[in-house]
Amino acid sequence: MIAAGRRVEDIATVLSAHGLILRGGFKCGASETPFADLSGAPVKSVLLVGQAGAAPWPHFLRWIDKQSQTIANPLDSWSREVIGAVAEAFGARAVSPSDRPYLPFQQWAMRAEGLKPSPLGILMHPQYGLWHAYRGALLFEDELPIQAGETAPHLCDSCVEKPCLKSCPVDAYSAQGFAYQSCLVHVRGAGGSPCRSGGCLDRNACPYGTEYRYPPEVQAFHMASFARATS
Incomplete structure (x- = not known):
């Protein structure tokens, strides 16, 4: 059996071939049983999988070109396929942010990397800014040598101008939250x-x-997906 530390390194290596990276992780305490893994046993370790920048994009496009039919949510399907294969190879269960009922991915990410939300709701990363994402997670029945991240510097605290709250023509983001319908109508309309x-x-x-x-x-790909939303 591969040593736990080496297993984490090997997982990172496999993911890198798809432009994906490990986004931290954490061990579940003895009293935490929020979900069950392959055998029904409580999960003991969680590794988050995601991206920094657009590194997965060329890998995703090559995958799209090989598909014989149109896929409704192609990026989600690609992520599930890649992360699912990694889970199978390393004895984990793969879960996705789009799974129902929804899993607390943002809370997991804050715990794993010590991040806080920006005014837009996206977690602010001290290196990647707002240009990162979480594509899935690997759940393990055994303990891996990982530690939850320490609280990272929150760049939004020192940002006085807050240009992220001043550029939208319909003021979709404010202290009251995200005006989903206003944003959707604008993006779909002539001015969007x-x-x-x-x-x-x-x-x-x-x-x-x-x-x-x-x-x-x-960005156009993601915005087109948002514009197709039905609610």
Whole structure:
């Protein structure tokens, strides 16, 4: 059997071939039984899988080109396939942010990496800014040598201007939260062309992690998915 420490390193190596990275993890305490793993035993370790910047994009596009039919949620399907294969190879269970009932991925991420939400709700990373994502998690029945992250510097605290709250033409983000319907109507409408082609104006206004900013075609892909939302 592969040593636990080596297993984490090997998982990271396999994920890197798809542009994905480990996004931290944590051990579940003895009293924590929020879900069950393969055998029904309580989960003892969680590793989060995600991305920094648009590194997975070329791998995803190659996968799309090989599909024989249109897929409703292709990025989710690709993520499930890749992370699911890793889980099978390393004795874990794979879960996704889109699983129902929804799992507390944001809480897991805050615990694993010590991050806090930005005014847009996206977790602010001290290196990646707002340009990162979580694509899934690996749940293990045994303990891995991982530690939850310490609280990272929250860049939003020192950002006085808050340009992320001043760039949206319909003020979708405010202290009251996200005005989902207002944003959706705008993105779908005639005035939403800049958002559809280049992504959320508020997100792009953030001054942090700009070297990881998703290219316009990636942002357009995500915005098109949002515009297709039915609720």
